[in-house]
Amino acid sequence: MPSEVTPDLAQAKVEAEELTTRILELRDQYYEKNASTVSDSEYDTLVRRLDALERAHPELQSADSPTQTVGGRAETTMFTPVTHAERMLSLDNVFSEEELREWAAKIERDAGRSAVRYLSELKIDGLAINLRYENGVLVTAATRGDGVVGEDVTDNVLQIKQIPARLKGTGHPPLVEVRGEIFFPVASFDELNALQEAAGERVFANPRNAAAGSLRQKTEGKNAKQLALVENRLSRLRMLVHGIGAWPNPPVAAQSEVYGLLEQWGLPISTHFRVFDLVDDVVEFIRYNGIHRASVEHQIDGIVIKVDDLALHAELGATSRAPRWATAYKYPPEEVNTRLLDIVVSVGRTGRATPFAVMEKVEVAGSEVRQATLHNQDVVKAKGVLIGDIVVLRKAGDVIPEVLGPVVELRTGDERAFVMPENCPECGTKLAPAKEGDIDLRCPNARSCPAQVRGRVEHVGSRGGLDIEVLGEVSAAALTQPLEPAEPPLETEAGLFALRMQDIFPITVVVRDNETGMVKLTDDGEPKRVMPFQRKRQKRDGAFDPESAEFAGDEFSVPSTNAVKLLAEIEKAKTKPLWRILVSLSIRHVGPVAARALADYFGSLDAIRAASRDELAAVDGVGPIIADALIDWFAVDWHVDIVEAWAAAGVRFATPGHPGPGAAVVEGGVLSGVTVVATGSLEGFTREGALEAIINAGGKAASSVSKKTDFVAAGPGAGSKLTKAEALGLRIIDAEQFAILVTEGPDALGPAPEAESAPEAENGE
Numbered sequence: 001m002p003s004e005v006t007p008d009l010a011q012a013k014v015e016a017e018e019l020t021t022r023i024l025e026l027r028d029q030y031y032e033k034n035a036s037t038v039s040d041s042e043y044d045t046l047v048r049r050l051d052a053l054e055r056a057h058p059e060l061q062s063a064d065s066p067t068q069t070v071g072g073r074a075e076t077t078m079f080t081p082v083t084h085a086e087r088m089l090s091l092d093n094v095f096s097e098e099e100l101r102e103w104a105a106k107i108e109r110d111a112g113r114s115a116v117r118y119l120s121e122l123k124i125d126g127l128a129i130n131l132r133y134e135n136g137v138l139v140t141a142a143t144r145g146d147g148v149v150g151e152d153v154t155d156n157v158l159q160i161k162q163i164p165a166r167l168k169g170t171g172h173p174p175l176v177e178v179r180g181e182i183f184f185p186v187a188s189f190d191e192l193n194a195l196q197e198a199a200g201e202r203v204f205a206n207p208r209n210a211a212a213g214s215l216r217q218k219t220e221g222k223n224a225k226q227l228a229l230v231e232n233r234l235s236r237l238r239m240l241v242h243g244i245g246a247w248p249n250p251p252v253a254a255q256s257e258v259y260g261l262l263e264q265w266g267l268p269i270s271t272h273f274r275v276f277d278l279v280d281d282v283v284e285f286i287r288y289n290g291i292h293r294a295s296v297e298h299q300i301d302g303i304v305i306k307v308d309d310l311a312l313h314a315e316l317g318a319t320s321r322a323p324r325w326a327t328a329y330k331y332p333p334e335e336v337n338t339r340l341l342d343i344v345v346s347v348g349r350t351g352r353a354t355p356f357a358v359m360e361k362v363e364v365a366g367s368e369v370r371q372a373t374l375h376n377q378d379v380v381k382a383k384g385v386l387i388g389d390i391v392v393l394r395k396a397g398d399v400i401p402e403v404l405g406p407v408v409e410l411r412t413g414d415e416r417a418f419v420m421p422e423n424c425p426e427c428g429t430k431l432a433p434a435k436e437g438d439i440d441l442r443c444p445n446a447r448s449c450p451a452q453v454r455g456r457v458e459h460v461g462s463r464g465g466l467d468i469e470v471l472g473e474v475s476a477a478a479l480t481q482p483l484e485p486a487e488p489p490l491e492t493e494a495g496l497f498a499l500r501m502q503d504i505f506p507i508t509v510v511v512r513d514n515e516t517g518m519v520k521l522t523d524d525g526e527p528k529r530v531m532p533f534q535r536k537r538q539k540r541d542g543a544f545d546p547e548s549a550e551f552a553g554d555e556f557s558v559p560s561t562n563a564v565k566l567l568a569e570i571e572k573a574k575t576k577p578l579w580r581i582l583v584s585l586s587i588r589h590v591g592p593v594a595a596r597a598l599a600d601y602f603g604s605l606d607a608i609r610a611a612s613r614d615e616l617a618a619v620d621g622v623g624p625i626i627a628d629a630l631i632d633w634f635a636v637d638w639h640v641d642i643v644e645a646w647a648a649a650g651v652r653f654a655t656p657g658h659p660g661p662g663a664a665v666v667e668g669g670v671l672s673g674v675t676v677v678a679t680g681s682l683e684g685f686t687r688e689g690a691l692e693a694i695i696n697a698g699g700k701a702a703s704s705v706s707k708k709t710d711f712v713a714a715g716p717g718a719g720s721k722l723t724k725a726e727a728l729g730l731r732i733i734d735a736e737q738f739a740i741l742v743t744e745g746p747d748a749l750g751p752a753p754e755a756e757s758a759p760e761a762e763n764g765e
């Protein structure tokens, strides 16, 4: 370990004693109480520091140092002690590829050969178990304890379905100890804590503690309800086998063969292990699994690398603490502890009120985290977290950070429960579920709630909407919630397309966090202010429009590049494709996919509005839920006002050339009765251009591929539609053929290449 300074003996002695006390205390909590008050990586750092001191001053190292002993304690008051037939050891650790290579080099030196095969497998973060089978019958199941003596947990283990009470097959040895890991699947962890919380029982900080806490529980003195909970917890436990203990004369020569045999006996084996000839491949395995850690059913804290050859195990032997023929590569931590400072509620575009955890900033899995969503008030309750708690925060790779649970042991009594506010934090309206029985609360003030208006305006500018470059979160806030002037330029999004320079120019706005909506502060603790649309100039250069510029003495300000761009982009957006405009209206469930289907079929907002529920629902890609959402949306006055205001400002609510609902026939067109799907980029056509070309030729431009499709015009970038077309055996054409199709009609293309598979029978509607 790269220890910073090596103190002299006297100093080292003091530090080593402090470390030992602390480590033993943490071990006690971890193995006895199934609790972690520090993260595993913090614990590992303490052990490594102690190890470094002992290496520098070997006289400090005693046989009972934590660096020389296996975690738990032998005598416990909870369970009957069991002596293992063979000791249960821990594992040594490596923390980098370099350390792994050193370890392998030492193995090869000690073995006196370079041809060593390495078995690599996932390190399961659970608790170790020893299953003692005599003549194929499970006699005892015990925890590791101090490695020599563990606790008898046979009754509980027998409730884990995967663990056979009797091995499959015949010819079992008189004695075999099977070792494995019992774990709590990540997927049902939240559910467990919800049950615990509801029953008034302790919640767990992470799945490993949940596994230990579930396995090490007693049934005595429990009432029926508590017993049901015990059983429920036990039924969720899983196990995977990863080794053997005592087994006189095993009929196999390699660790990997051991797994094969144990599997035949009906024991659960991990599917993730591999045997490699080269350390390079082991390194690759470590990297691969590091990236894919989050997709495994259990938590992983590293990779275990074992010499595959059992004869070498015997030759290499073990220290008092760990075998020499195996090591654990530990990944950088995905779990850290941090303080939960507050739980704030943010209101989003749709009015949903979401509680967020605001935490002391920590680094986890390579990124800085200070907040995480808690979804809703029930989730906050289920997780059992209190404001002021130290919580376990997990972030697996690219996965969104998640608060797992509180470290209950560290509570001081000053923590307080989160209370879901009754009123919207931004507009004060009373929050309510959208419909009875909903857990999520919403702010019903959809029209004017600043948070919702801000969200909708930002949505208009988003990629999936009108894709207006400058209209992001800051601009949206500036237009709807400026600090100055007092009257915002936009009360709702209705005025967006009528904005003028003089409306936006003088705005000052505070910067908000885009997730929580909280005002960001400067280093001095003041709200961070910006003037997004203004730029100061020193001198007059005469070239400005007095309507959009201000004088202050000799200086004057002019619109910033952003301001000019914003208005120009808004202008351009007015004639963007209909589907984008539909998305921008923030109609529930109408995202890009549904909007495209609606635009393709109806061709105009008027036609959509005039359609009956059945007509809407019948359109491919629309369906009854969206049909209802559309009808509900148009029934609201201020929604209609938005449409009217936008139309008055020049927004085009129609696809030029579209013949109307059904995209049916342009009389006598060359594509009359023909359905075409265009996908990918077709050279010579924009996406909208391709649709227009189909429609203008009298064809039906469909948005999704089905058996009714006659032609699929596919260019580069065509994705699932092309795959589906191939699967259905549809006629697929390229851009060149498409150009012929829309000008001259299907006959000009000649017969399909594989004539018999073309589904010509199902033509059109």
Ligand SMILES: NC(=O)c1ccc[n+]([C@@H]2O[C@H](COP(=O)([O-])OP(=O)(O)OC[C@H]3O[C@@H](n4cnc5c(N)ncnc54)[C@H](O)[C@@H]3O)[C@@H](O)[C@H]2O)c1
Pocket (backbone or CB within 6 Å): 026, 027, 030, 031, 035, 036, 037, 038, 039, 040, 041, 043, 044, 070, 071, 089, 090, 091, 121, 122, 123, 124, 125, 126, 127, 128, 129, 144, 180, 181, 242, 243, 304, 328
């Ligand atoms: N947070 C805390 O306060 C605290 C306290 C004590 C221990 N701990 C954690 O426990 C660790 C020490 O525990 P340990 O002695 O069990 O060492 P370990 O967890 O580093 O490794 C040894 C154990 O790994 C398990 N294991 C999982 N998958 C395996 C596989 N595929 N093959 C072989 N073994 C596998 C075995 O049960 C074995 O006993 C620490 O590194 C820390 O992560 C944390």
Ligand SMILES: [Zn+2]
Pocket (backbone or CB within 6 Å): 347, 424, 425, 426, 427, 428, 429, 443, 444, 445, 449, 450, 451
């Ligand atoms: Zn509100």
